[in-house]
Amino acid sequence: MGDLSLAAVLPQIFTGLVLGMIFVLLAIGLSLIFGLMTVVNFSHGALYMLGAYFTVFVLTYTRSFWLALVVAPIIVGTLGLLVERFLIRRLYGRSPDDPLLLTFGLSLVLIETAKLIWGKVGLTLDPPRELAGAVNLGFMAFPAYRLFVIGVTVAVLIGLWAFVTRTNIGLIIRAGSRDPLMVRALGINLNRIWLLVFGIGCGLAGLAGALAGPMRGAYAEMGVTMVIESFVVVVVGGMGSLLGAVVAGIMIGQVVGITTFFAPKLAEIMVFVVMAVVLLIRPSGIFGEAGLAE
Amino acid sequence: MRVLGPVFAAVGRHPVLAFAIFFAAFPFLVPYKALAAQVLIFGLVALGFNLLYGYTGLLSFGHAAYYGLGAYGTGILLAKVKIGSLWLGLAAGPLLAMLGGAVIGFFCLRRRGIYFAMLTLAFAQLLYFVAFHLAEVTGGDDGLRGIPQLPLNLFGWTFKLDGTLAFYYFAYAVVVLAVAGLKRILDSPFGTVLQAIRENGDRAAACGYDVNRIRHLSFVFSAMFAGLAGGLDALRLAVVPVESLYWTTSGQIVIMTLLGGAGTFFGPFVGAGTYLVLEDRLSVFTESWPLVIGLIFMTFVLFLPRGVWGTLVERLSVTPRAPEAPAPAAAPSPARRI
């Protein structure tokens, strides 16, 4: 099954890290949305896909990958704002399963619409010239673009952390996750906060798609398995916990990478096995709080 | 409109009979007869799911597991073991599904809410994975093929089930029995407790009921119905595709139940019928039929949460004996109570 020397395992760790970064971006969005609004956003995978598609779209008109990387997530985030304002908001006060079901239907609609607009085959998306080569890391030649993905994600995470811990809005978001009743009693308009959070969460999904596109190509079904795996990450990390999303995302990325190396046939199922084991040992995920989702 | 009220009341008093009468004529009401058996069978899966979701309040994302176990149980016994008996083959399906339900339910019921749902999904995917890779037993991703079309031997008479109608009425007889069985379950004290647990698990526990054991039983029954449907489907298709266990099948079951009306007696069949007929006819006209289905589903979630049947019943303001339920109440988040 391959030798166990550091030189052989290190590449797997690195590639697992990149995978993990994508999971982290998706999981943070999901976790933010769930933690604050108790909404399970099933359309996250479709939004991820749209992130990739919009990147191609912007790229076609501006010829700048960097611009596309900024604009595409903003477009997806704006779409998220509209979805929250006009669709999900109608469901507050009803069964918590309803937003899940609605977003499930929404994902079907988004995928089909993407196919109608951009065709069935998918779109080519290449990394920009500057990132096209490989970087010599000593133990392997690692694609530069993948290093870029790691870098961008870390930067975004730092920005998010600063936002959540240093700004007033971030404070409200954290307070709102812990005790929405109290926050409302203090006269704060939670509706606007929820709108913002949903938009940010969707924007993060779009960013994940924009980053993943040049690695795997952009095609309509690209989010279908990702959404399930992202849910697994969120559940493992603990729904509502941002730190959990980060830790679980990286962890699951590594699990997939290492399983692929030692036992490729098991790679698919490992994610679910890990989730089942974690849930049975720690009921609310690694960092989750009991009662949040029950 | 006026004539419908009494009809509904009558239907409400004798739901199983109404079901039997309607579905006896059903093959002639749908665009083509082969669709009727599909609706009947998926209605049965949804019926099983509805027992768990609509009546017990537990949302399972992995119900394909029991449908699939039922299909493989029947399929393997008939195609691989070559048992040669239709009844034994058909019985193997729900039995295997019940076993699966008992084991998986035991693990999943330790958690609630979204965690419960994700665990059910995880186990279903695990089963999918096993079926995919255990190719000698299950046929792997090519599916289990070669399920023979055995004749039905009843009281000394032999009925060939080759024809579409012949098979339909065989499945019909089985499903009517299953529906009658469900009615018994729901009418029994067990059924009442189920709904009490759905409404408020803590209070039911305070009344002295073993809530977890009852939930577990409900899970097993739910798996049984889904497994029976799976077994019937294996006979209908003569193959068991591995997708039977995939989460998208679970998703379809959820959509059907909700479209029809969760927590209503006929909802599952109405939902299965609506979904399958829509899908069938739409896909003839357009490749973007998932778009239409998605939009319809979203419309229902937004404006008609009780589903087709549930809304119908509500609008006609009749309270049939068939239990009708408001949206199942898992603990709502605190913000919602304002």
Added chain:
Amino acid sequence: MASITRRKFLAGTGVAAGAVAAQGWFPAVLRAQAEPLRIGCPLPLTGPFAALAADMQRGAQLAQDELNGKGGIMGRKVEVLFRDDQLKPAVGAQRTKELIENEKVQFIVGGLAAHVQMAINEQTKKSNVLFISTSQSDEISAKPDTSPITFHEALNPTITSRVMGKWTCDNLGKKWWIIYADYAWGKQNNQVLQDTLKANGGTLLGSTPYPLGSAEFSAHLPKIQAAKPDVLMSVTPGADNIAFLKQARSFGMDKQMKLAQPLLWIAYLKEGGPELYQDVHGALNWYWELQDSIPTAKKFVEASMKKFNMPPGDYGAYSYSGVMEVARGVELAKSTNAEAVANALRKSPTYDHFKGKQWWRACDNKSFQDLWIMKGRGPGKAKGEWGLADIVAKVAADEKYDRTCAEKGHA
């Protein structure tokens, strides 16, 4: 609500669904006069292989037009009815049932995925309808799945991997690494490739399965690079093919080893582009530039350019041939009965619709046909929108490339 008859109301499908459903009741009535020859064509119009299915649909439509242009078959108009099987066996089976029962088709040509065509086959066997499968599968022409009325037009993993395997050994290198999708088709190709490599004196350095559709190969690539094979043989269908080539190139592997695969797919060649497919070798059953050397190919390509403004692709070729063979069989048998047509086709097994001689083998109804080894043209070398590959070699049809009748379980 008042305008709905009780009948439709009880059907519980609502106005829209009821009106839509009602459409299905009329066709049989309206068609009492014309009696065209109906051929059902289930294909995955939605789902990951939609592009290949669209190609298949075009090919069948071309055949339909050509036959009707000549006055139909035995004076009857030809009608090909397409249905979406969603790449799912259960749906494929249901659509086949619908085509046979509701639309009264006399033949089925189609199926793209191996597992779906098996489910279709179970239905056609049950209903005694002739089925020409256009999917690439080893099992469909073997016992226990096959039947006297099951025909297989397309290539299968055994043929493609034996041909491509041998050619690669002879021309690209004898030290291989194989990466393959972990499902039936992938596993079959992997097995045949390994057997062929060994038979030709090559060495297998390693063989890696990956979950179909995962599109994430980076975990495997460093290991492969370290082993330094001459040839990296990839069995990566669909979108995986593009993802794989992208990632392999990003790791610089195209400079370290030769990239080959048992099959190329024209739709993905086009989508991936010349840079991605440069110097990638693979086999194809059909390529439009064959029109330069084969007259029937020229006719085929011209018809396609005229109707669709694009040349026919590999899957379009299969469906075109399938429909044409149904026509030929009916003309020979002077009947639409499945057994009669099957016997007629076996009695006169040779045909040539668009690319040269093909024939049906009597024991398993398998079509044998020429293949070509292709190589992706690099950027700047493409000839127009579709001139994306060079024809490197032709491999003439030969029964030795497939398993023998005995190996497939036939007497």
